[in-house]
Amino acid sequence: MIPPDAAHLSVLEAEALHIVREAAAQSARPVLMYSIGKDSSVLLHLARKAFAPAPVPFPLLHIDTTWKFRDMIRFRDATVARFGLRLHVHTNPDGLARAVNPFDHDPSTYTRIMKTEALKQALDAGGYDCAIGGARREEERARAKERIFSVRGPGHVWDPKRQRPELWQLYNGHRAPGETLRVFPLSNWTERDVWTYILAEGIDVVPLYFAAPRPVVERNGALIVVDDDRMRLLPGETPAPRMVRFRSLGCYPLSAAVASAAADLPAVLAEMAASRASERAGRLIDFDQDASMEAKKREGYF
Amino acid sequence: MPAELLRVLACGSVDDGKSTLIGRLLYETDSVPDDTMAALAADSRRFGTVPGALDFALLVDGLAAEREQGVTIDVAYRYFQTPRRRFILADAPGHQQYTRNMATGASLADVAILLVDAAAGVQIQTRRHAAIASLMGVRQFILAVNKMDLAGFDPAAFAAARDTIAALLARFGDVALTAIPMVAREGDNVTRASARMAWHDGPTLLAALEQAVVPTPVPTAPIPTAPIHDAPARLPVQLVLRPDAAFRGYAGTLRGGALAVGDAVVNARAGTSARIARLIGANGEADRAGPGEAVTVTLDHEIDVSRGDILATAPVPEATQQITARVVWMDATDLFRGRAYLLMAGTASTVATVTEIAGRMDLDRVADEPARALSANEIGTVTLSLADPLVLEPYATDRALGGFILIDRLTRATVGAGMTTRIQPNGRAVYWHRLDIDKAARAALKGQRPAVLWFTGLSGAGKSTIANLVEQRLHARGLHTMSLDGDNVRHGLNRDLGFS
Ligand SMILES: Nc1nc2c(ncn2[C@@H]2O[C@H](COP(=O)(O)OP(=O)(O)O)[C@@H](O)[C@H]2O)c(=O)[nH]1
Numbered sequence: 167m168i169p170p171d172a173a174h175l176s177v178l179e180a181e182a183l184h185i186v187r188e189a190a191a192q193s194a195r196p197v198l199m200y201s202i203g204k205d206s207s208v209l210l211h212l213a214r215k216a217f218a219p220a221p222v223p224f225p226l227l228h229i230d231t232t233w234k235f236r237d238m239i240r241f242r243d244a245t246v247a248r249f250g251l252r253l254h255v256h257t258n259p260d261g262l263a264r265a266v267n268p269f270d271h272d273p274s275t276y277t278r279i280m281k282t283e284a285l286k287q288a289l290d291a292g293g294y295d296c297a298i299g300g301a302r303r304e305e306e307r308a309r310a311k312e313r314i315f316s317v318r319g320p321g322h323v324w325d326p327k328r329q330r331p332e333l334w335q336l337y338n339g340h341r342a343p344g345e346t347l348r349v350f351p352l353s354n355w356t357e358r359d360v361w362t363y364i365l366a367e368g369i370d371v372v373p374l375y376f377a378a379p380r381p382v383v384e385r386n387g388a389l390i391v392v393d394d395d396r397m398r399l400l401p402g403e404t405p406a407p408r409m410v411r412f413r414s415l416g417c418y419p420l421s422a423a424v425a426s427a428a429a430d431l432p433a434v435l436a437e438m439a440a441s442r443a444s445e446r447a448g449r450l451i452d453f454d455q456d457a458s459m460e461a462k463k464r465e466g467y468f
Numbered sequence: 469m470p471a472e473l474l475r476v477l478a479c480g481s482v483d484d485g486k487s488t489l490i491g492r493l494l495y496e497t498d499s500v501p502d503d504t505m506a507a508l509a510a511d512s513r514r515f516g517t518v519p520g521a522l523d524f525a526l527l528v529d530g531l532a533a534e535r536e537q538g539v540t541i542d543v544a545y546r547y548f549q550t551p552r553r554r555f556i557l558a559d560a561p562g563h564q565q566y567t568r569n570m571a572t573g574a575s576l577a578d579v580a581i582l583l584v585d586a587a588a589g590v591q592i593q594t595r596r597h598a599a600i601a602s603l604m605g606v607r608q609f610i611l612a613v614n615k616m617d618l619a620g621f622d623p624a625a626f627a628a629a630r631d632t633i634a635a636l637l638a639r640f641g642d643v644a645l646t647a648i649p650m651v652a653r654e655g656d657n658v659t660r661a662s663a664r665m666a667w668h669d670g671p672t673l674l675a676a677l678e679q680a681v682v683p684t685p686v687p688t689a690p691i692p693t694a695p696i697h698d699a700p701a702r703l704p705v706q707l708v709l710r711p712d713a714a715f716r717g718y719a720g721t722l723r724g725g726a727l728a729v730g731d732a733v734v735n736a737r738a739g740t741s742a743r744i745a746r747l748i749g750a751n752g753e754a755d756r757a758g759p760g761e762a763v764t765v766t767l768d769h770e771i772d773v774s775r776g777d778i779l780a781t782a783p784v785p786e787a788t789q790q791i792t793a794r795v796v797w798m799d800a801t802d803l804f805r806g807r808a809y810l811l812m813a814g815t816a817s818t819v820a821t822v823t824e825i826a827g828r829m830d831l832d833r834v835a836d837e838p839a840r841a842l843s844a845n846e847i848g849t850v851t852l853s854l855a856d857p858l859v860l861e862p863y864a865t866d867r868a869l870g871g872f873i874l875i876d877r878l879t880r881a882t883v884g885a886g887m888t889t890r891i892q893p894n895g896r897a898v899y900w901h902r903l904d905i906d907k908a909a910r911a912a913l914k915g916q917r918p919a920v921l922w923f924t925g926l927s928g929a930g931k932s933t934i935a936n937l938v939e940q941r942l943h944a945r946g947l948h949t950m951s952l953d954g955d956n957v958r959h960g961l962n963r964d965l966g967f968s
Contacts, residue, residue, distance in 0.1 A: 177760065216762070218764070219748070328881075333575040333882075336872070
């Protein structure tokens with residue numbers, strides 16, 4: 167339960183529940199974008215609250231690039247079983263056939279094929295008219311202007327000029343044929359809010375968020391955890407155990423860990439209060455071009 | 469950890485220093501991550517306007533297009549916190565489409581920061597921003613008189629700006645104003661008191677934001693005039709939850725006042741009533757819930773309730789089919805009398821036809837002038853006729869129940885934002901009254917044989933044109949006629965007539 171000294175979270179929680187319900191009420195086939203990370207865990211928790219005692223009325227969709235940490239997949243399957251959820255997993259078959267991977271392909275090509283294209287395929291195949299995601303405006307400058315209900319044109323393209331003004335808590339979910347919605351109930355949350363809420367509500371997250379000795383190689387200053395034997399080590403690189411944790415989770419060869427001793431939630435929160443490295447700094451895909459997030463969004467990256 | 473959440477709107481004209489101020493506020497509340505600071509240092513060297521120092525304005529510039537142009541074009545949201553409070557700041561750009569952006573940012577705001585350049589004085593734009601924010605229901609203002617360095621730190625320049633804005637705001641009723649002299653670029657009176665302006669005996673900006681009244685736990689309510697528990701509860705139903713035959717719950721966000729198990733509620737549109745049997749809040753089963761909470765309720769016996777209905781405690785609001793409202797127009801295509809839009813209020817939607825444009829606001833005089841249409845970024849007063857009865861409250865009483873949006877039925881875009889000012893109650897208990905003068909009596913008086921000519925055909929085929937010519941001929945022969953034109957009748961009695 168939210169403690170009185172973090173009462174601002176009650177307001178954010180109520181707002182998010184309202185948004186999740188609006189998304190469900192205004193859509194024929196909504197789906198929850200489940201990326202297994204902390205934001206997805208909070209989103210799922212809110213979706214379960216929003217419809218209780220009824221079950222979550224939509225399935226979860228996970229875009230599996232096949233390069234996720236094994237702990238993430240284990241956590242995903244355990245969560246789905248525990249709460250009796252419906253899960254739809256999709257991998258881009260063209261990408262698989264062409265063996266697209268984070269070593270031979272540059273990060274932006276890899277992301278486009280295994281994430282952006284895969285997501286579009288899965289949304290089209292499922293006939294989903296509304297995808298509910300855990301993105302937050304605070305995460306990145308290009309997101310500061312994102313709407314809570316964001317309209318995507320045919321082909322899932324995002325056109326900043328066509329975004330609707332959003333007033334009060336009135337969300338216009340009307341779509342023309344071919345248009346879909348992205349809905350972001352956590353828009354107004356910060357990383358700190360997310361962790362504080364996870365602690366207050368006792369939400370389970372992937373253990374990778376907590377420090378533990380893990381096999382690490384250091385590459386261009388980034389700490390990469392070697393999750394399986396597909397990792398291509400460069401000459402001279404030998405994985406060595408180090409106490410690390412993740413602030414943001416994705417494909418293991420592209421996720422940088424941080425050196426940390428924070429092995430539980432209170433320690434993570436204390437460390438966050440002290441440190442000020444932004445969480446996306448651990449995602450190597452954002453660095454390749456200026457304003458890269460905006461470019462990816464225009465293409466339909468979540 | 470913060471116990472409260474405050475929503476703030478920041479508005480200013482171009483170059484008043486708004487981006488610089490917000491960037492500094494984020495920086496000084498430790499809301500800027502280290503790697504972003506490193507990027508800022510690099511950006512400041514490349515694009516900065518402050519030689520040899522950090523340009524905080526670059527912290528808050530987002531889309532690639534606007535970074536190139538050096539202007540902001542859309543409302544952006546920023547987050548920061550102090551040990552006491554968590555803030556959501558809507559950063560509304562000041563020049564192009566300022567009305568639309570300002571209205572969007574102000575719709576939920578508890579406090580508005582108005583920025584002026586001390587050297588330039590209060591501009592027309594600033595007056596307009598103040599007018600829009602107060603029309604949108606903002607009741608607390610902070611006037612940030614920036615660039616005091618360019619005005620020689622002169623208390624008289626500061627007082628002049630403060631008095632102008634105070635006089636303007638006085639016209640909007642009971643509005644609180646805190647004025648602060650500032651140098652955003654160097655941080656004077658942003659979070660630290662300025663030694664150079666020791667004559668200022670008021671708070672810094674951050675202190676003023678921490679002292680502002682957090683209206684109610686309700687995210688969308690204005691400052692309450694009555695204590696919350698006294699206000700009647702309103703539950704606009706978002707969803708009906710039916711996991712099994714035994715459970716039928718109504719989910720929605722509670723507005724108005726508190727609701728408790730055992731309370732009698734009425735479905736305001738249907739007039740049917742029941743009692744609250746169970747109440748489920750964010751933390752499960754509860755005895756009562758306050759406004760702003762997301763709840764699910766069950767009733768002690770079944771009545772017909774669906775999305776768009778409002779469950780209300782007494783006094784129960786009356787449904788209406790005619791309202792007067794202030795409308796902020798946001799679309800490139802004008803609003804005209806006779807046009808029909810989709811109106812969305814709370815969780816309900818219906819078709820609304822503009823029956824009258826009473827006036828358009830001249831923001832400089834803060835007065836309505838006659839108008840035939842509303843263009844993008846204009847604010848007008850209109851009367852709307854609703855196809856279905858809806859439950860609305862005056863915006864001044866409750867933002868969440870009095871605000872609505874208008875949606876274009878073809879493009880599906882949000883084209884207008886409305887604030888209900890007057891509600892015409894629907895007539896109740898209407899009986900048919902028998903009248904003695906009938907068709908035969910009228911025919912005898914006129915000395916003509918009654919006949920109906922019916923023109924049918926596709927929309928745009930020319931029915932009205934032909935009917936008009938036929939009527940002119942009959943009239944010329946001295947015959948009494950009456951034309952019922954499809955478009956004309958939709959303005960009044962037949963406003964709910966469809967086109968299919
Ligand atoms: N002299 C002076 N210049 C300022 C101050 N605050 C901002 N500026 C400058 O005014 C210009 C416009 O500032 P900016 O923050 O981009 O304005 P915006 O258009 O309102 O966002 C920039 O060159 C700033 O460096 C101030 O307090 N004093």
